[in-house]
Amino acid sequence: MTRLASLPLIVLLIGIGALAMLIPALHAWVVRDLETARAFLYPSILFLALFAMIGIATSNYVIRRQGRSHLISLLAFYTVLPVMLAVPLAEAVPDTRFFNAYVEMVSSATTTGFTMFAPERLPDSVHLWRALVAWLGGFFVWVTAIAILAPLNLGGFEVASTEEVGQGASVGTTAIDRIADPSERLVRFGAKLFPVYAGLTAVLWVALILAGDRPFVAICHAMSTLSTSGITPLAGNEQSGAGLGGEMLILMFLVFALSRLTFSADDRADGWVSLSRDPELKLGLTIIVSLTVLLFLRHWVSTFEEPLDVSFREGLLGLWGALFTVASFLTTTGFESAGWDSARAWSGLSSPGVLLMGLALFGGGVATTAGGVKLLRIFALYKHGVREMEKLVQPSSVGGAGQAARRFRRQGAYVAWIFFMLFALTIAIVSTLLAGFGLNFEEAMIMTVASLSTTGPLASAAGEAPIILAALNDGAKSVLVMAMILGRLETLAIIALLNPEFWR
Incomplete structure (x- = not known):
């Protein structure tokens, strides 16, 4: 086990990805879809053999700069590994190009949730594979944010840090040096967080089954909720057998995307009491409640202009639809409530695209x-x-509030403003590139925000009509791939990779 942990991170990811292919292969075998089972089983065997050979070749390889190596592995996870993950998808789905399968896997690995295919076109095992890749991508974000990005002061940690962005904190003792080593941190936090991540997914899965969902749909939605990918095998949430009860369960688990204090005990200095003082959780809940109330009260304003014939029951359903949908898009999950149409009718909101894109741009918590x-x-x-x-x-x-709070308001706000400006500049560049490949202004802006915020369901929810990704040309798809990777890694991490000091 120690020898495995010492392998380069990207090599370990190849082995994990190859093993994960056995899960949809087993599912396809159980449902007697033998053609799909073979499409996953054979690539799994092939890539496990490749992992063994590369593992033997790199077993004695000594990494001189762990932080740099792991940051490069992060980039490789979102750019190179989807090539491997796309092989069984391309084999299982007839009449599709490998590039489309690659885009689909980048979308899943970055937890964006874009899809190139209509739900009825894909076998259930392929839907399971999409949700599983996104679920593993979500866990990868959990672990690497704390083990890799935090020591480098990236990924949002730079706001509260006293050190230079991308340079890591200075340490003074050998014990602290060992704790800060990325390889050891990956193993330690991976072992600590995986039972939490898997346990929460299992609890939500069982709860959704009890609420009325089919086990297959329940596991897909459970994995999509914890990974905030919004991937679903259904054409719409209204087709879910769990109904309103299922949405309530999903809403409860979306809180884990608002703050890392909800699942990371190491960051709770005073136990669960720390949650009451967590600025991310308080801000997220304030945004959700405030927008829901404003949408609900907007009904009275809209009735002065044009009377709306909406019953009290439809009003309550609209209130719930607004609450669930606002929380879902703020956490960049992208599930729409079955009552969202009632919420729009109740509030008179005919074009919700700007609201949903704004929520996705705000996003959830750090790590x-x-x-x-x-x-x-x-x-x-x-x-x-x-x-x-x-x-x-x-x-x-x-x-007031001490030196730490003053530093947060000054240096923290300064770094946050730099990131915000870089994010805005990236939006302008990506939307311009998409417009150059044939998208109109509305489509280019929606797809840009969706990819950079990793909120793929915006493509079908933000515009007047759903945007069909399969109809886009290869140039536009390539831009979306780069934007999804940039949105997940964040601009500061890319800049850190380009920093000459980082390579010395």
Whole structure:
């Protein structure tokens, strides 16, 4: 086991991906879809043999810069590994090109949730494979955020750090050096977080089955909820057998995408009491409740302009539909409530695209599976803005809450603003490239926000009509692939890779 853990990270990921192919192969064999079973079994055997050969060849390889190596492995996980993951998908789905399968796997690995195929076109085992890859991608985000990005002050951790972005914290003792080693941190946090991640998924799976979902649909939705990928084998959430009860269960588990304190005991200095002081959780819940109430109250405003014939029951269903959908898109999951249409009718909201894209851009918590700008950066900018307004009223006032809070409001807000500007610039560049490949302004903006925030369901929910990804040309798909990878890794991590000091 120690020898396996010492292998390069990308080699380990090849082995894990090859083993994961056996799960849909077994499922296809159980449902007697032998052709699909072979499509997953044979590549699994092939890539396990490849893993064994590469593992033997690299068993004595000594990595001089662990942080740099693992950051490169992060990039390889989202760019190179989907090539392997796409092989069984391309074999199992007839009449599709390998490039389309590759785009699908990048979408799953980054937990974006874009799909190139209509649900009825894919066998159940392929739907399971999409959800499983996204689920593994979500766990990968959990572990690498703490084990790799946190020591390098990337991924949102730079907001509260005193060190330079991408350079890591300075350490003074041998014991701390060992704890900060990325390989040891990967093993330690992986072993600690996997039972939590798998256990939460299993609990939600069983709960959705009890609520009325088929076991297959329940496991797909459970994995998609924990990974915030929004992948579903159904054409719409209204087809779910769990109904309103299933949505309530999913909403409860979306809280794990708002703050890492909900699942990481190491960050809770005062136990569960720390949650009450967590700025990300409080900000996320405030946004969800506030927007839901505003959408609900908007009904009274819209009735002055045009009377709406909506019953009280439809109003309550609309209130729930707004609550669930707002929470889902804020966490970049992208599930739509079966009552979302009632919510739009109740509030008179005919074009919800801007609202949903704004929520996805805000995103969830740092070191969670959610994408977007992240709530901690939004909170840092908010605190800085409040402090600046206080200084306008009382120029000689001194900011309270201690040195750490003052550093958070100053340096933290400064780094958050830089990231926000880079994010806005990336939106402009990606949308321009998509427009150059034939998309109109609305489609280009929706697809840009969806890919950079890793919220694929925006493609079908934000516009007047769903955007069909399969109809896009290869140039547009290539831009989306780059945008999804950039959205998951974040701009600062890419800049850190390009920093000459990082390679010295």
